[in-house]
Amino acid sequence: MPAVEVSNLSKSFGGVQALRGVSLSLGESEVLGLIGPNGSGKSTLLNVIAGVQKPTSGTVKLGGRAISGMRPDAIVKLGVAKTYQIPKPFASMSVRENVAVAALYGRRLRSVGPALEEADRTLAIVGMGDRSDLAAGSLTAQEKKRLELAKAIATGAKVLLLDEVFAGLSSEELRDSIALFRKMHEELRFSALVVEHVMRAVLNVSEGVVVLEEGRVIAAGSPDQIVHDERVVQAYLGSKGVGT
Numbered sequence: 001m002p003a004v005e006v007s008n009l010s011k012s013f014g015g016v017q018a019l020r021g022v023s024l025s026l027g028e029s030e031v032l033g034l035i036g037p038n039g040s041g042k043s044t045l046l047n048v049i050a051g052v053q054k055p056t057s058g059t060v061k062l063g064g065r066a067i068s069g070m071r072p073d074a075i076v077k078l079g080v081a082k083t084y085q086i087p088k089p090f091a092s093m094s095v096r097e098n099v100a101v102a103a104l105y106g107r108r109l110r111s112v113g114p115a116l117e118e119a120d121r122t123l124a125i126v127g128m129g130d131r132s133d134l135a136a137g138s139l140t141a142q143e144k145k146r147l148e149l150a151k152a153i154a155t156g157a158k159v160l161l162l163d164e165v166f167a168g169l170s171s172e173e174l175r176d177s178i179a180l181f182r183k184m185h186e187e188l189r190f191s192a193l194v195v196e197h198v199m200r201a202v203l204n205v206s207e208g209v210v211v212l213e214e215g216r217v218i219a220a221g222s223p224d225q226i227v228h229d230e231r232v233v234q235a236y237l238g239s240k241g242v243g244t
């Protein structure tokens with residue numbers, strides 16, 4: 001049974017149809033890349049799966065159970081965590097406290113002690129142990145992205161919905177982040193839907209790739225199939241080239 005099954009999902013914002021009948025399936029422990037031009041509906045799809053937005057029609061199933069229409073906090077407690085394209089930590093709280101809040105929330109912990117321990121464990125995993133005591137608001141944009149990832153992992157989620165966590169990195173930072181992601185996936189065996197414009201990241205972390213254009217799936221396949229798909233190259237990759 002897939003971890004997440006999206007069937008015929010549509011979402012309109014007034015006159016804008018952000019999603020038009022999207023179906024996809026995310027396997028147990030699978031990492032699926034989700035690419036597409038700006039405005040093609042990638043963030044909207046993650047938001048609908050996470051319950052942050054309600055679908056206009058269609059269903060989302062988690063381990064066979066329908067979750068579409070449920071509240072986001074209930075969906076987190078079922079083991080689905082989403083990062084935000086634009087990170088919004090509690091700026092005046094420390095990094096450690098931000099992650100502890102996520103652990104409390106996602107793991108239904110009843111006291112702060114175990115949540116802080118979970119935060120320390122997670123920050124070590126994502127290589128931010130030395131940032132623990134800083135105010136989250138003082139982090140660089142990159143560190144805020146990594147904090148988003150730490151918060152998602154600290155919830156104990158089995159399904160991660162990651163919105164551009166590899167964006168804006170230098171070549172070296174990207175290499176380190178890809179290696180870190182692969183190591184975390186090997187250890188934690190989560191399933192992940194990875195929205196990304198950075199092709200080097202998508203191709204290096206994903207087993208499969210789904211391509212959205214104007215709210216529709218226009219292609220799905222292995223990274224190798226996708227970079228050679230004529231329609232994808234035209235619609236999206238175009239002059240940017242691939243594998244960079």
Ligand SMILES: Nc1ncnc2c1ncn2[C@@H]1O[C@H](COP(=O)(O)OP(=O)(O)OP(=O)(O)O)[C@@H](O)[C@H]1O
Binds near residue numbers: 013016018040041
């Ligand atoms: N809350 C909203 N209200 C109105 N329109 C929205 C809202 N959220 C998204 N849209 C519209 O829905 C479409 C899809 O947007 P979405 O943010 O999902 O695209 P995206 O693929 O994530 O783009 P990007 O790569 O730029 O992040 C766009 O036309 C966008 O303007």
Ligand SMILES: [Mg+2]
Binds near residue numbers: 042043044085
């Ligand atoms: Mg987006």
